[in-house]
Amino acid sequence: MLLRLAGAILGLFMSGLPAAAADFDDPRRVYLALDEAADAVVECGGGRIRVVFADGARGLDRDRVLAWVRRAATAVTTYFGRFPVDDVGLLVIADGGDRVKTGTTFGFHGSAIRVIVGRDASDDAFARDWVLTHEMVHLALPQMDERFLWLLEGSAVYVEPVARAMAGQIPAEAVWRDALSGMPKGEPEADDRGLDFTPTWGRTYWGGAIFCLLADIAIRQQSEGRHSLRDAFTAINRASGGNTAYWSMEEIIATGDRATGTDALAELYAKMSAVPSPADLPALFAALGVRAEGGAILFDDSAPLAPIRRAITAN
Numbered sequence: 001m002l003l004r005l006a007g008a009i010l011g012l013f014m015s016g017l018p019a020a021a022a023d024f025d026d027p028r029r030v031y032l033a034l035d036e037a038a039d040a041v042v043e044c045g046g047g048r049i050r051v052v053f054a055d056g057a058r059g060l061d062r063d064r065v066l067a068w069v070r071r072a073a074t075a076v077t078t079y080f081g082r083f084p085v086d087d088v089g090l091l092v093i094a095d096g097g098d099r100v101k102t103g104t105t106f107g108f109h110g111s112a113i114r115v116i117v118g119r120d121a122s123d124d125a126f127a128r129d130w131v132l133t134h135e136m137v138h139l140a141l142p143q144m145d146e147r148f149l150w151l152l153e154g155s156a157v158y159v160e161p162v163a164r165a166m167a168g169q170i171p172a173e174a175v176w177r178d179a180l181s182g183m184p185k186g187e188p189e190a191d192d193r194g195l196d197f198t199p200t201w202g203r204t205y206w207g208g209a210i211f212c213l214l215a216d217i218a219i220r221q222q223s224e225g226r227h228s229l230r231d232a233f234t235a236i237n238r239a240s241g242g243n244t245a246y247w248s249m250e251e252i253i254a255t256g257d258r259a260t261g262t263d264a265l266a267e268l269y270a271k272m273s274a275v276p277s278p279a280d281l282p283a284l285f286a287a288l289g290v291r292a293e294g295g296a297i298l299f300d301d302s303a304p305l306a307p308i309r310r311a312i313t314a315n
């Protein structure tokens, strides 16, 4: 999840509101809390994660939380070749429940992530969590105009499981299980007007992820396996410095395509941005050699795009 707030942050600082609020829904309160001294600092991949436990986050096992932070940071570092920003504040809020509940990433006053964690979350719940990795992927790309939210959410949805698989945290099967079950929700429906003009949940999260999968395949094909979407995203991350920057779609496409020596992003964007352009997922998954059968994920290594499917999760 991403949240953008235009301005107003300085106004709150100057108004002198107390930082000890029980409610951190307001992102300005998140920044105020993160201005406090960190409870812990996690260093990973050249980045510094300042962890603040909101109001002490009583009931949370801090060692367990910090191990989980390090695991998510390791996944995004594996994908991007370094941690995507030099510095981020991570506000951990304790709540009821037995799992990681939700996260939001902000970039308008330094990089910040707010995550809500159930006090009864087990080691297993932390190990299975995808939320924090998703949020850390959001640190990598610059903010963009509202109508391009599908690329920001789609990239996080697409990269999160790939990064965890590359880091050896989940099997490749889990990546494709997500894609098989999730991507059909991202195909255009009857009244679709293309990715830029159809801001539904399905098109924003999964439509954007379909765009990323198609881009990854196209880049690998056009570059004869020398480059991938990872090279494009990594170049955009390095050139922008991450989610405190604000870029146009033209800058994203030009920087990404230059890094891979292809026109893949420009071509796909022209094809999918303003018209429905369904992906024909059944044919795509068949070509990649992946299918679900009785709860299992099965691979066919004789399928034409099987080498690309394997390369996507290889490190």
Ligand SMILES: [Zn+2]
Binding pocket: 001, 002, 134, 135, 138, 152, 153, 156
């Ligand atoms: Zn998100």
